[in-house]
Amino acid sequence: MTSPRIVIIGGGPTGLGAAHRLSELKNENWILLEKSAKFGGLASTAIDDQGFLWDLGGHVLFSHYEYFDALLDDLVGDDWFHHIREAWIWTHNRWIPYPFQNNLWRLPNEDRKKCIDGLTELQQNPPEIAINTFDDWITCSLGEGIADVFMRPYNFKVWAFPPDELSAEWVGDRVATSNLEKLIQNTKTQTDDVGWGPNSTFRFPASGGTGRIWSTLASKLPQDNLKPSTTVRSINPRHKTVSCENGAKYSYDALISTIPMNELITLLTDSHIFEGKSEAFRWSSTHVIGIGMKGAPPEDLMQKCWMYYPEPDVPFYRVTIFSNYAPANVPSPGEQWSLLCEISESEKKPVNHENVLEETIQGLQQVGLIDNSDQIISRWKTYLPYGYPTPFLGRDELIESIEPILRSMEIYSRGRFGGWKYEVSNQDHSLMQGVEAINHILFKEDEITYFSPKTVNGR
Known part of the structure; x- marks a missing residue:
């Protein structure tokens, strides 16, 4: 039986993960198109004119997958630095250990009282409201005090949207909750509580930045299958072809796209079936x-x-x-x-x-x-x-109105913005979305990461 022809759009962690899985299976019937001259996407590392290295954000590597860990070991060997996370919040003209809600004792008296009073009120009078927004989750989990003193202002700065315009489905293990009794005890003893979270320890390449991982992975793939500096112009799902700005055209049986979902649907020659949906995305x-x-x-x-x-x-x-x-x-x-x-x-x-x-x-x-x-x-x-990829209100419903139709066309929109699920958009998640898409296309295996975020994040 002939293996299906697979076209991969995007050479970041998801696209490279898909290509790696195909190469691992000795499958050569694929092509990867990347608009940039180099690979890595948002996980790349830049070098400035003075020789300083810069990741495209504060990336740290931690993992929910043995497959991902083994691949990193193969790519970088023992050339890692291993770190215990030391993260802090600068507020009220002082340092407070992360997570904020576990270390309230360091706050000025008035704000500390406000935060603890809010938690006490939660415990004594649990709210009986449906949790529809991230703001609902904050107030129902942490109280109005912590919401006002830290959670609302910080989350507006990081998301660039107010929490009442974000959904709550994504939270999972991303945000720490607070134990009132432990908080009160820590306040009395002035004890820091800093061990929470999946990234309490992490590793980082000893040289080359985060981008070293992905450039090394790209270098190990069959180079004839990689097409850098290639920008996709349109996708014809009826004829199953991808047309590029350089005039090249590629046929496919299955397409894995890491283009932002809102842009992908505008590239389809049948884009009218998604009319008005591209404008509904928020990021x-x-x-x-x-x-x-x-x-x-x-x-x-x-x-x-x-x-x-x-x-x-x-x-x-x-x-x-x-x-x-x-x-x-x-x-x-x-x-x-x-x-x-x-x-x-x-x-x-x-x-x-x-x-x-x-x-x-x-x-x-x-x-x-x-x-x-x-x-x-x-x-x-x-x-x-x-x-x-903002988890805006209505995100899940919007994705559900698009993704199954794309999949019925043998188009798999995956990755940080291709899948548009922040809760599975770290580097480990992103690579595994590519790996699992290949396993589904070839072997009909379930795509656990994309469709069951709580399962993988609960590992």
């Missing part, structure tokens, strides 16, 4: 700012991994001490260090593109991460039109 863009510094980081930053900034007077929602992940992230280890900053943008949260770099530097000085701008030896920035 945030991301500005990534890299600041390379001379010298060494201040003592209180030596062990920190990343920090959250919920307050509106600085533009970034997160800053990563990127040089702490691996010394080779700077050109002269021991003599330089680096800060990676992320700023979200949407129609609800506009950003001035011309001023974002200077405003970021001013913000870093304001919160004490930089003493003097004379220390700066590298300024780097990039803009990611697609940063976070």
Whole structure:
């Protein structure tokens, strides 16, 4: 029996995962199209003119899959740094360990009382409302105090949408809840509680940044099957062909697309069947700012991994001490260090593109991460039109009105934005969406990651 011809669109973790699985199966009847000249997508690493490395966001590697772990070991060998997460929140002019809701004792008295009173009210009078929005989940799980002091302002900064415009289905293991009795005890003893979460430990390549993983994976694939610098112009689901801007046309029996779902449906020659649906999607863009510094980081930053900034007077929602992940992230280890900053943008949260770099530097000085701008030896920035696949209200219903129809056409829309499910959009999830799509196409196996996020995240 002849193996079906498979076309993969996109050379990020999902597309490369699909290609790797095919190569693993000794299947050569496929082609991968990538619009960029290099592979890795949003998991790429850039090198600036001064030689500083910059990931496209504060990526950390942790996994829900033995398959993913084994692949990373094969690609990078033993060349890793292993980290215990040290994440902090800068608010009220002080450091509070992550997660905020487990370390309320560090707050000023008035706000600490407000947060604990909100939790006490929850325990004594549990709300009897349906949880439809993320804001509902916050108030029903953490109380009005924590909602007002931290959760609402921070989540607006990271999502660029207010929590009452987000659904609650995605939360899962992404947000910590609080135990009132333990909180009160920690407050009395002034004890930090920092071990929560799936990323409490993580690893990072000793050189080459996160992008090293994906460029190495691409280099191990059959090079004749990879088509970089190839942009898709249209997809004809009736004739099962993909037409590209360079004039090339590729036939397929099954198509795996990692193009954002809202854009994919506009590329179809039968796009009229999805009329009005592309405009219904919501997402945030991301500005990534890299600041390379001379010298060494201040003592209180030596062990920190990343920090959250919920307050509106600085533009970034997160800053990563990127040089702490691996010394080779700077050109002269021991003599330089680096800060990676992320700023979200949407129609609800506009950003001035011309001023974002200077405003970021001013913000870093304001919160004490930089003493003097004379220390700066590298300024780097990039803009990611697609940063976070927003779990907007009505997302699941919208996807359900599109994805089954695409699948009936043998088009599998998968990946961070191809699948549009934030809860399974980390690098491990994304790669496995590609692997599982191939296993479904060839062997009719279930796609657990895409269709059962709670199952994989509960591992």
